[in-house]
Structure formats: structure tokens, C-alpha cells
Amino acid sequence: MAVDPSFYISPLSEEIREEGRAQGRAQARSESILILLGARGIEITDATREKITTCTDSELSRQWLIRAVHATTAEEIFGSEELPDR
Template sequence: MADLSFYISPLSEEIREEGRVQGRAQARGENILILLDARGIDVTDAVREKISACTDLEVSREWLIRAVHAATAEEIFGPTR
């Protein structure tokens, strides 16, 4: 029988959590882009890349909130509260 202890180890849980955080960050970035598109706001490749590369959930949360009212895509990157 195979040793399955890795799958219940702290290391495996840490790896799973990192994957969950990355997934949430990716989804948040996609949501920001969808919102900007739905509002008819042009998004440059540079802005799209910056949004897509963000892995900080707090920062991307701020960007998502700002995307609701921003007149340009660049405005979402303003100073944090």
C-alpha cells in the first residue's frame, strides 16, 4: 500500500492553501477586468498585465472597489485607503 501521509501533512495543506489564494487572486483580477469592460472602460495591455499579475488579495480588493467608479482603468491603481 502506498504511503499517503503527505496528503494530510502540514506541507500539503500549505500547498493547497497557496493554490486557493492564487485562485482567488486570479478570479479577482478577472472580475476587475470584466467590470471595467462592462463599464466600457478601455484597458491597455500594461494595465491588464498589472491586474492579472497581482497576487495580493487586499490590493486587488481595493482595485475592484475603485473599478466601480473609476473613469479610466489607470485610476484603480490610486493610493490605498
């Protein structure tokens, strides 16, 4: 029985792959934020951990990661101000 490879090169297939890549990037960024905060000795509550790990907004998690470099508390990374591109 021959397999029809057309699905694997279809726009739908590419969309599914891109969603998977985006989820992987979000998970990696969440892990990076948690590792950075932990390495800096900043306490991470369960609520904070959940907020970080459930974030699906790539730009927002990028801002959190940048803020985590300088934050003195985990809550500081959730500031509302926009950060300039660096």
C-alpha cells in the same frame, strides 16, 4: 504497493493547497476587475491588463475591484489611498 497517505494530511500539503486556493482567488479577482472595467466601457491597455493579472496581493486587488466600480479610467483603480472596509 500501498500509498502512504501521510503527505496528504501534512502541514506542507495543506500549505500547498492554500497557495493554490490563493492563486485561484487572485485569478478570479483579476478576471472580475477586467470584466467590470470592460462592461463599463473603460479602455484597458495591455500594461493595465498585465498589472491587474500579475497582482498577487489579495488586499490590493480587493481595493482595485472596489475602485473599479466607480472609476472612470482604468488608471484610477491604482490610486494610492487606502479605502475603508465596506
